[in-house]
Amino acid sequence: MSFARLDMLNRKLEALGHAQAMLGVDEAVMMPDGGGEKRAEAMAMLAAMSHEMASGPEVGEMIATAEGEDLSPEQRTALREQKRVYVNLTCLSSDFVKRQVEARVRSEQLWRKLRPAGDWKSFLPALTQVIELAREEAQRRADVLKLDPYDALIEQFDPGSRVAAIAPVFAELKAFLKDFIPQAIAAQKPAQKNFSASFPIDRQKALGETMMKAVGFDFEHGRLDVSHHPFCGGVPTDVRMTTRYDTADFLSALMGVLHETGHGLYEQGLPKAWSHWSVGSARGMTVHESQSLFVEKQIGRSAEFWEWAMPLVREHLGPAAIDGWEIEDLLLHVHEVKTGLIRVDADETTYPLHVILRYEIEKGLVEGTIRPRDVPEEWHARMSEYLGLSTRDNYKDGPMQDVHWPSGAFGYFPSYTLGAMIAAQLWASLEKDHPGARDDMRNGRFVEINGWRRDKVWSQASRYSTPELLVRATGEKLNGRHFEEHLRRRYLA
């Protein structure tokens, strides 16, 4: 039976994926520098073996034959998702992929070298080549998938999301935020208290782990370590999260830990029986980001959460840590609104404008309405209009700040803000079903909140496209007003 053969193939692929995931974690957390070269070789070889096994013509034949077999509805859903992945894997010729990988590696390396000095002029030729190849990729995928080129790229990160749905939502959000941000800035008080104590790493770690546990992270199936760039990796049965600690500011690690915990909970909540099929994996970057932002923004930056969390901070970091602080003092830190040029430093009110700026420009690049050499001007014009800031002649803090384009990731940026909006929409829906949700947070109780999320999101894995998943979970399509209400409540109330 072809379905059974696919099942066996998927088990092999899962083992290779398990190895790649764990080797990636080990590389960031444990590996000494000298191990890097051979590790990179091994990783590339495992990736090539996986790709070959997953994309060979015999896989296509197995899928086609299995479609005619007597399958349960669950099996049929799994097969449909495998077919989607297979078609996406085989859209591009291996010759094209090779050319593209080479150009991307070269461009990313050059970007790392030129970014500190913001040398846009020297970088432009490499970026131009990456963009040309992205346009070619988009066209090739579009032809096979019967989608618009930019949609075909979005599909790689967020299956089912389309410009037709995103564009109006982003337009409305942009209009909202252009008015909202100045109001939020005007309404906020400056922080009254600042950190003066030093926060030992082992205590910060214990605090982080206590909060992870409380919000539902299962330490029987995961752990928290340290790495230069925080991430959530590993496999669903063994989720490896990392953070990095700043002894002068415990909130920096803690907020990061809560964010990664959101990713971790999603992974831990995926259905075990289908772990080797793509239908059992997380549903793309947007839904993943919605889960991390749910924990970080909806829960971890809410006033209710801090009613419960303040005593925990004192308990773990000692009485001198935030001596004399009221909850308002802490909220002024986690709710600070401030415009700035750098996306990764942005707060939740300004972040979407950074994303929309990039979305508009990359869409233009892919569609050919913006030329690579015009990116700095397009960037400056939008940054001025959306956030009142100039990036004229400042490439480093302008279009050279992110790794995405240099590494060839076009269609990824929208995920961040779609994820933030979905998180707010999920919270609103959850609160409708479970009106005690905010009281739960005040009491450090996350069982019902997580039960709802498990039911609506985690256990659904990749059974549906992102838009379908959202409608099934919340009863409505993507609706930016939930995010707007969330911001209004938090920053203007």
Place this chain on the structure above:
Amino acid sequence: MSFARLDMLNRKLEALGHAQAMLGVDEAVMMPDGGGEKRAEAMAMLAAMSHEMASGPEVGEMIATAEGEDLSPEQRTALREQKRVYVNLTCLSSDFVKRQVEARVRSEQLWRKLRPAGDWKSFLPALTQVIELAREEAQRRADVLKLDPYDALIEQFDPGSRVAAIAPVFAELKAFLKDFIPQAIAAQKPAQKNFSASFPIDRQKALGETMMKAVGFDFEHGRLDVSHHPFCGGVPTDVRMTTRYDTADFLSALMGVLHETGHGLYEQGLPKAWSHWSVGSARGMTVHESQSLFVEKQIGRSAEFWEWAMPLVREHLGPAAIDGWEIEDLLLHVHEVKTGLIRVDADETTYPLHVILRYEIEKGLVEGTIRPRDVPEEWHARMSEYLGLSTRDNYKDGPMQDVHWPSGAFGYFPSYTLGAMIAAQLWASLEKDHPGARDDMRNGRFVEINGWRRDKVWSQASRYSTPELLVRATGEKLNGRHFEEHLRRRYLA
């Protein structure tokens, strides 16, 4: 070209081996318990994929074709070793291997359950089955390899070693030790000083790492962690060593660390260009053990080493650690001779008798001259004769103490003592070439000592069989007198 195709195949196998090695390390050092089930699945799958890739008939054809190709002498050596491995991999039918694995797993699990109570009677049927299968394996291998059955098993752990060479050496050593041990016990003074301080783990770790570095371990390509059972794992470019700490006795971790460092230096010293060919791997268990015992016994327990090491202990563990100790006080601890029932607790003088006992019994089991049910009596008789100790009705500390036979490893035990003898022979040869070697140790200088070892052993990898390697390194065959002289010098001088 077939040789080039084999080269590519070996790179894939190296990547799979890299993954398996690192997943094994991660499992022991980092993995939370809940990750174990899926990890075991992934490991089994990767092992099966490796085995399939390495043992398929097309590999045999590639080897045969490559033999007719125009190859350099190095390539020809690599091909010869690959052929040896291939023949050994394909001696057994996959059906037989499956039966054997099942019996071994069952037997080892049963052993873990029954060992604490020493329930030999309940264990015997499972062990008998494992022994029957080992005899069958030995016969199958013997037919293909044109070797005696027990030699065919030894070949799996120590290529080239044969009973014809081992038997007289073991017989002589046994005769020597039966006289020597009582003399050594009579000659030794009891320890005058005992540990009273507590040794914090972080300081023990720093001390261990300082010594590792001094004896040549490259921390750019390796690290030291903690695990329940100490081991040396990873890959040559990234050697992962572990230990466990006893805060009441710093020597227990330190001696273990020196032992594992010996393994680690061998791995780090293997030739990089051939890392993906079996010719570039370590030459079996005996040579590996010779390298660990070289560092632990020849270096790490020598009086000269401690002239240099005592001040380091004080520096790292603080002035109270071994307050008032003279070097002799410390040597009384690292040179203690004591008979006992347990192999892993034995000192270097009694250890070989534990091994020879097992060698004689397992040889008899494989050859059919000893029946499984007679093992306890054979054990007791030898233990009484060699060490003057009884194991009558004491199965737990008798034939049930080791995991080797329950897990089906017959032919492995000789490696331990062959390794110890080779370590002594290598030291004697090194000292002839480099008479300042003991002075080097007094000064914590290991450059020349390691240079000699790199030249004679590490860089030779699997180019030669163990006996050939030894002759090339020391100019003579395995000669037990070097080990005897080593013991005389250390324990009777």
